[in-house]
Amino acid sequence: MTLASPADTTVHGAYPAQTRLAATRAEERPDYPFQGRIGTxxxxxxxxxxxxxxxxxxxxxxxxxxxxxxxxxEDVITLSYVDDDRDGRGWAFREHRGPDPVNGFAFLSEAYDATEPGYPGHISVPVLWDKFTGEIVSNHYPDITLDLATRFEKWADPEVSLYPKKLRPQIDELNDHIFENVNTGVTRVAAARTQQEYEDARAKVIEAFESLDARLADSRFLLGDSLTESDVRLWVSLIRFDAASNPQAGISERTLKEFPRLWSYTRALYELPAFRDTTDLEAVSRGATPLETPGVTRIRVEPSQPV
Incomplete structure (x- = not known):
């Protein structure tokens, strides 16, 4: 097994490597171009x-x-992790998270190049890899979880249905709302380059938090008493709010605790092994240095443990 050399932004620069992203955008390709679907x-x-x-x-x-x-x-689809640190070479495999157990790659870019020689674009996770054909099935993250939820039912826990047919229109609508106003909403606050952009972006996130908090007044989960794909999509942003995204970007004077139903919901889901055991709170909180953006005055919030 090969391990990458330590991340070094002085030598290799910070990710994203501009040559890769520039090539992707020059060809008008999506950032997540591998969009194979399981079940085909x-x-x-x-x-x-x-x-x-x-x-x-x-x-x-x-x-x-x-x-x-x-x-x-777990016994149907194998899983491994790239290293937490990244430089201009992209995601890598190092001692901290272990080597690549499938291909022995040192860098995840090797999986992309094995699928498309000379691949010039964004090196992202997650990646769903086909061990039989030796290529990427998908790096299009919205599709991957849906395929896991619907294409492996023969081997999955029959008591769990994250994308039930009768709820799919509601799940899709809610997923769009969560993606636009929470998942990428916090990113737009961080990326704001004017005071007005910043204020508008953070207002959208706060409004979404308030509406989602109210939604949980009469139900355990976002769509009633059953855990769905929407809960998974929201929770990964909530667990990062107090520890990383809010102290970094200055989104709200309120911590997650001050949205009481969202706070209780986040803690309750953390008690489930699937959520708790896939969360590294130390890794979540890394890199939460407050942003300094010329022309933007951000509120200051101290980082805190999310659960």
């Missing part, structure tokens, strides 16, 4: 065929690990 003729649902490359620090990658665990697919 090319990628049938089979046990011990697929592998997930994940990262403890990435909320989108954590969603796949939570889903895999909730469905009890």
């Amino acid at each position: 003729g090319e990628f049938p649902a089979e046990p011990d065929r697929y592998h997930l490359y994940s990262a403890w620090t990435c909320p989108y990658a954590q969603r796949t690990a939570i889903t895999r665990s909730l469905l009890a697919l």
